Amino acid sequence: MPARSKAQQKAAGAALSAKRGDTKVSDxxxxxxxxxxxxTEDQLADLAETKRGGKPEHV
Structure with a gap:
């Protein structure tokens, strides 16, 4: 499932980073x-990997 907005993609990227242990969950x-x-990590990766071109900032 691709991200619908840039904000959704950024949030998924932050959550994915915490899932992988790169950042703290408390952050x-x-x-x-x-x-x-x-x-799941796979679902987050799918959202975070979406291309940003043409996406609105928020939906």
Missing amino acids: LKGASKSMYKSM
């Missing part, structure tokens, strides 16, 4: 924190 806020809890 996550808002959408990225809920994505971390509810999505």
Whole structure:
């Protein structure tokens, strides 16, 4: 499932980073924190890898 906005992609990237252990889970806020809890690493990678061209900042 591709990201629908740049903000969604950024949140998925932050959650993915925490899932992989690159950043602290305590540093996550808002959408990225809920994505971390509810999505698998594969799902987060799919959202984070979406191309940004033509995407709105927020949906």
